[in-house]
Amino acid sequence: MSDRSRRRTIVCACCGQTAAHRGQGYCVACYTRWVYHGRPTSGAPKPGETPRKPPAKSTRVIPAFCQHGHRLAAKNLRFSPAGVRYCRACRYEAERAYADRQFAKRHKDHDVIPTIDGRRYCRTCNRGEHDIDDMAIDRTASGDRPDRVTAAELEAAVIQLRLYGLTYELIAARTGCSLRHAWSICKDNGLTRPRKERAA
Incomplete structure (x- = not known):
């Protein structure tokens, strides 16, 4: 049960309407308007007789620098939708x-x-x-490459076949990559032989 529903009903001394009593013989709306205008001795003003009080103008002083030393110039000063400076x-x-x-x-x-x-x-x-999926590595090394293979899984399959002694052509054919790609993977992992050793 709300507070207004517990109030007794009266005829307002200001507006003359039958409404819930708030105080001084006024209804809630008239009593609020009377308090808003400073509780004048002449009583609550009639609805629409007095204009609304103008909002207080606050003088906002914007500092030259923020708390971290940044200059609050036009490019650096911003305001949030609520009017907060940042x-x-x-x-x-x-x-x-x-x-x-x-x-x-x-x-x-x-x-x-x-x-x-x-x-x-x-x-x-x-x-x-x-x-890394070990099953994808085994399938790629066996020649049955899945539709989706990550770079790490492809590299592991190439290294595995190279350690078995397969040539780069066979590795590229099994894994489905290019010959240069298979060679570069082996080169990055130190599995290629220098030209002098191959000539010997």
Whole structure:
């Protein structure tokens, strides 16, 4: 049961309507209007007699620098939809730090290398080394390559066939990759012989 439903019904001394009593012989609306205008001794003003009070003008002083030392110029000063002032450089640094923490958490104990443009590249995730299917490696090495094979699975199959003594042509034919790709995988893993040893 609400508070207004428990009030007794009266004839308002201000507007003359029958409504719930709030105080001083006024209804809730008239009593609220009377308090809003400072409780004048002449009583509550009639509805529509007095204009609304103008909103108070607050003098907003914008500092020259933020708390981290960034200059709050036109390009760096921003306001949220709620009217809250914020520094664009500080928000960019906070978002960058959050992204760095998420990247470190997601790629913990992975092989992360820097790129030419300064970004970070996780070779473990891009090569699929965090999720290797042994069945896919065996099928690729036996010549029955699945429809989807990650780079790490293909590399493992090529290395396995090379350790068996197969030539690059046979490895490429079984795994379904090119001859140059099979040779480059073996070269990166130290399974190729120098030209002098082959000549000998």
